[in-house]
Amino acid sequence: MPSTSPSPFLHDVLIIGGSYAGLSAALALGRSLRRVLVIDGGAPCNRTAPASHNFLTHDGTPPAAIARAARAQLAHYPHVELMSGQVAEVSGADGHFMALTNDGRRLAARKVLLATGVTDLLPELPGFADCWGISVLHCPYCHGYEVHGLPLGVRGNGDLGFEFARLVRNWSGALTLFTDGPSTLSAGRQAALGTAGVRIEEVPLARIVHTAGQVAAIALADGRDIPVAALFARVPFALNGLTAALGCALTPTGHVAVDEMSRTSIPGVYAAGDLTTPLRSVAAAVGSGNRAGAFINHALIAEELPG
């Protein structure tokens, strides 16, 4: 028996993920008179940070307030619809994609933009998750200025640990590199950090001593507490399952591969924001979404008026 339920309205673009990248793309597309549906699960990666920094005009603003201001501005564009929800599946092909939400809604669109960000995989270390975004920090450009000159820590090892320690030392000369086990830095790099005044601590971490997310010290497995005002740490990430289900090609760093026009390897599927790059910032996500919005509009224009 054929289904009698009506086909869902065919939007020009379905944007999955309505944070900085997705909303920025929606602005470019709404201003291009495109019928856009943005669906968002409401869990941006920076939601634990009390303030977001390094985004011009919003330096020091709570992350949610930036998104609220963006949504308020998008409300002026009648072609842009914002919806709360979680997309569970995307099927179809260029020109007619169909998305299914967790609560059973069906959404149809000619093009899809993935702006779903990444999920940070926090270590089991006690206190780490409580402090994430408050005083355990992923990026000194975002949060280094607020703790400059104070005793800081970096959690990392090997080449990446060296690079991160070298970076964070720009903000504080009182720096400890916690390798959380035997150092795998080369002897030369270990010596270079030592000459620069960076302490290397190889004893495994036991927990992060904190009050309401504000770190006081790093407790080591041998019972010592090393006082720090903040700990910088890079953590692994996971992509949303949609990208794997769609079959999007990935970069060597595990991000969704996009070309210079924000296209993924799947025709009609575009991507913007954190899921496409290790260089994570609100400004970068907004820029990436803005570009994706324009390129999607160009693709639609070319289909409508081939030349």
Ligand SMILES: Cc1cc2nc3c(=O)[nH]c(=O)nc-3n(C[C@H](O)[C@H](O)[C@H](O)COP(=O)(O)OP(=O)(O)OC[C@H]3O[C@@H](n4cnc5c(N)ncnc54)[C@H](O)[C@@H]3O)c2cc1C
């Ligand atoms: C703790 C922390 C603090 C940070 N602080 C700063 C800072 O001070 N300054 C700065 O510039 N940058 C900061 N960043 C980086 C910045 O937050 C990110 O670069 C930016 O949020 C990326 O934007 P995005 O839109 O790509 O992804 P996100 O902001 O992570 O948003 C992704 C959105 O997609 C939604 N989503 C995911 N899957 C689905 C689905 N299946 N269906 C529907 N919706 C879905 C999520 O719910 C979420 O709302 C910080 C990052 C972290 C982790």
